[in-house]
Amino acid sequence: MARELGGNWSGHDPTKIDLTGKRNRRLSEQLIRFVLMACAGLSIVTTVGIVLILLFEALRFFAEVPIWDFLTGTEWTALFSEKQFGVLPLVAGTLMITAIAMVVALPLGLMCAIYLSEYASERTRSMLKPTLELLAGVPTIVYGYFALTFITPQILKRIVPEVDPLNSLAAGIAVGILVLPLVASLSEDALRAVPLSLREAAYGLGGTKREVALQIVVPAAFSGVMASFILATSRAVGETMVVAIANGGRPNLTWDAREGMQTMTAYIVAVFSGDVVYGSIEYLSLFAVGLLLFVITLTMNFISQWISARFREEYQ
Amino acid sequence: MSVAAKTERALIEPERTIWRPQIGQRQRQGKIWSAGFFVATLSAVLLLALLLGVLFIRGWDWLSWTLITEMPSRAAERSGLNSAIWGTVWVVSGAAIFSFFVGVGAAIYLEEYAARNWMTTFLKTNIANLAGVPSVVYGLLGLALFVEILNAGRTVLAGALTMGLLILPIIILASQESLRAVPLGLRQAAFGMGATRWQVVRAHILPAAMPGILTGTILAVSRAIGETAPLIVVGAAAYFPYRPDGLFSQYTAMPVQIYQWTGRPQEEFRDLAAAAIIILLVLLLSMNAIAIVIRQRLSSRKRW
Numbered sequence: 001m002a003r004e005l006g007g008n009w010s011g012h013d014p015t016k017i018d019l020t021g022k023r024n025r026r027l028s029e030q031l032i033r034f035v036l037m038a039c040a041g042l043s044i045v046t047t048v049g050i051v052l053i054l055l056f057e058a059l060r061f062f063a064e065v066p067i068w069d070f071l072t073g074t075e076w077t078a079l080f081s082e083k084q085f086g087v088l089p090l091v092a093g094t095l096m097i098t099a100i101a102m103v104v105a106l107p108l109g110l111m112c113a114i115y116l117s118e119y120a121s122e123r124t125r126s127m128l129k130p131t132l133e134l135l136a137g138v139p140t141i142v143y144g145y146f147a148l149t150f151i152t153p154q155i156l157k158r159i160v161p162e163v164d165p166l167n168s169l170a171a172g173i174a175v176g177i178l179v180l181p182l183v184a185s186l187s188e189d190a191l192r193a194v195p196l197s198l199r200e201a202a203y204g205l206g207g208t209k210r211e212v213a214l215q216i217v218v219p220a221a222f223s224g225v226m227a228s229f230i231l232a233t234s235r236a237v238g239e240t241m242v243v244a245i246a247n248g249g250r251p252n253l254t255w256d257a258r259e260g261m262q263t264m265t266a267y268i269v270a271v272f273s274g275d276v277v278y279g280s281i282e283y284l285s286l287f288a289v290g291l292l293l294f295v296i297t298l299t300m301n302f303i304s305q306w307i308s309a310r311f312r313e314e315y316q
Numbered sequence: 317m318s319v320a321a322k323t324e325r326a327l328i329e330p331e332r333t334i335w336r337p338q339i340g341q342r343q344r345q346g347k348i349w350s351a352g353f354f355v356a357t358l359s360a361v362l363l364l365a366l367l368l369g370v371l372f373i374r375g376w377d378w379l380s381w382t383l384i385t386e387m388p389s390r391a392a393e394r395s396g397l398n399s400a401i402w403g404t405v406w407v408v409s410g411a412a413i414f415s416f417f418v419g420v421g422a423a424i425y426l427e428e429y430a431a432r433n434w435m436t437t438f439l440k441t442n443i444a445n446l447a448g449v450p451s452v453v454y455g456l457l458g459l460a461l462f463v464e465i466l467n468a469g470r471t472v473l474a475g476a477l478t479m480g481l482l483i484l485p486i487i488i489l490a491s492q493e494s495l496r497a498v499p500l501g502l503r504q505a506a507f508g509m510g511a512t513r514w515q516v517v518r519a520h521i522l523p524a525a526m527p528g529i530l531t532g533t534i535l536a537v538s539r540a541i542g543e544t545a546p547l548i549v550v551g552a553a554a555y556f557p558y559r560p561d562g563l564f565s566q567y568t569a570m571p572v573q574i575y576q577w578t579g580r581p582q583e584e585f586r587d588l589a590a591a592a593i594i595i596l597l598v599l600l601l602s603m604n605a606i607a608i609v610i611r612q613r614l615s616s617r618k619r620w
Contacts, residue, residue: 039422112357120357139596142596145590244575245578298448
């Protein structure tokens with residue numbers, strides 16, 4: 001009887017029932033895993049691609065222009081017939097823009113962050129935060145337009161009349177406005193991560209709101225705030241369109257922010273206003289400048305990550 | 317005098333205490349600072365208003381259907397964005413399709429499959445760093461790799477791939493965050509029912525994480541729409557009065573056209589650029605609005 005009940009199993013060993021479903025499920029699982037891994041691997045390929053291409057083309061450039069002359073030369077006339085490839089004027093332009101931008105963005109951004117995190121009511125915050133996000137979502141070319149057609153003629157002309165139509169000051173201010181939301185939102189995240197108990201303890205000792213904010217919360221969030229500052233600096237260094245529009249196309253080694261200076265990024269864009277021949281010295285110079293830019297921003301990003309990991313205060 | 321010495325003296329002679337609360341002065345200082353913080357925040361908002369105000373004042377009279385339906389031209393009155401709009405549609409949708417699938421795949425691998433080892437840490441650090449590479453450097457990568465080495469030329473394809481690589485890290489980071497927010501219980505329950513890893517991901521985790529992934533993708537795409545520098549480097553044409561007709565067509569894009577008009581010396585082209593920027597911003601704002609709606613629609617259904 002029992003054997004008849006089990007008749008359906010004839011030819012099968014009941015202890016060897018395959019409960020894992022279709023046999024090829026394992027195979028397709030492996031396949032999917034592989035495809036997903038390849039997707040993640042593409043990011044490595046991109047990085048390696050960037051590094052290799054920049055290095056390879058830059059080495060071809062340095063075969064013609066000694067790297068020492070490139071790094072220490074004070075004349076950059078790549079787009080003229082008499083070519084000089086000293087990158088310092090471009091680096092100076094980038095430094096000028098970055099410095100002006102940071103003077104605008106860091107204090108304002110941190111103050112915004114303190115206001116949003118410590119002072120603003122939940123309702124005010126819920127209105128201001130999206131506004132800042134909106135400001136962050138505006139394409140950079142719009143800030144360039146703003147600098148060229150508003151900041152310089154309408155504001156700077158009235159304060160410093162001898163300012164050039166294309167100048168570092170307006171471009172720097174515009175880049176500052178551009179990175180302000182980044183500083184504000186990253187710093188605010190850091191400030192809000194400071195536990196409430198720290199604030200309560202400070203209030204308990206008789207601190208005023210300002211003292212708690214500036215002497216307790218900001219130092220406690222130091223690593224996050226610094227990381228946001230460095231990230232913003234790196235953004236300003238790599239910013240392209242604002243400086244391409246509002247800061248002149250002439251490499252110019254100067255301390256005068258009223259004049260136009262070309263930055264590294266603006267040079268790269270400026271090359272494409274003419275015809276670029278593949279393999280020509282102008283073409284290769286793009287990659288030398290690009291490599292320098294990449295190294296600078298990558299270093300700053302690493303420092304930012306290192307600071308936020310090294311100086312992080314852990315709270316329970 | 318050191319603090320310790322001061323304290324000691326204060327204990328001996330209580331009337332000479334160092335306890336000076338000066339509460340009134342500190343409160344007044346606090347008021348000044350809080351006003352300062354408020355003004356700083358307000359100035360950021362006012363800057364946005366000012367920016368929009370300037371654009372509207374300059375561009376309002378130039379907003380017309382001509383701007384959308386016409387091709388760029390030598391005369392400002394007859395110039396339009398039509399070819400640029402189509403170029404942007406081609407390039408950005410190409411980039412979005414490429415980077416959405418690859419990006420979500422990478423995020424699934426990192427969050428659901430990868431072992432917690434140095435390799436995964438390395439991948440994650442690498443992606444975070446890629447997100448910080450200046451966009452113009454991506455342009456150089458595209459120029460050397462797609463335009464020259466793979467010989468795609470100055471085409472939609474080269475532009476789309478470059479832009480795709482640029483927004484890939486943004487999509488990966490957003491998707492990872494969204495996947496991480498899915499509670500562990502959901503995975504455990506599905507595994508407990510005998511599902512394989514992919515079945516768990518496809519049937520349970522991805523649907524739960526989709527709102528966040530879509531929001532991140534839309535934000536990444538709106539970043540791509542506004543990016544100018546990489547497209548200039550990989551060869552978007554400064555003047556191109558035709559619609560692209562395929563992946564191997566030449567193209568121009570909205571921000572590139574705006575850049576070109578801004579660079580002209582004539583005032584009317586700058587006004588035209590302002591009008592074009594308004595159109596660009598309206599497009600970006602509506603995309604952001606869609607992202608918010610999607611996030612709210614889809615997340616209102618989930619309860620955990």
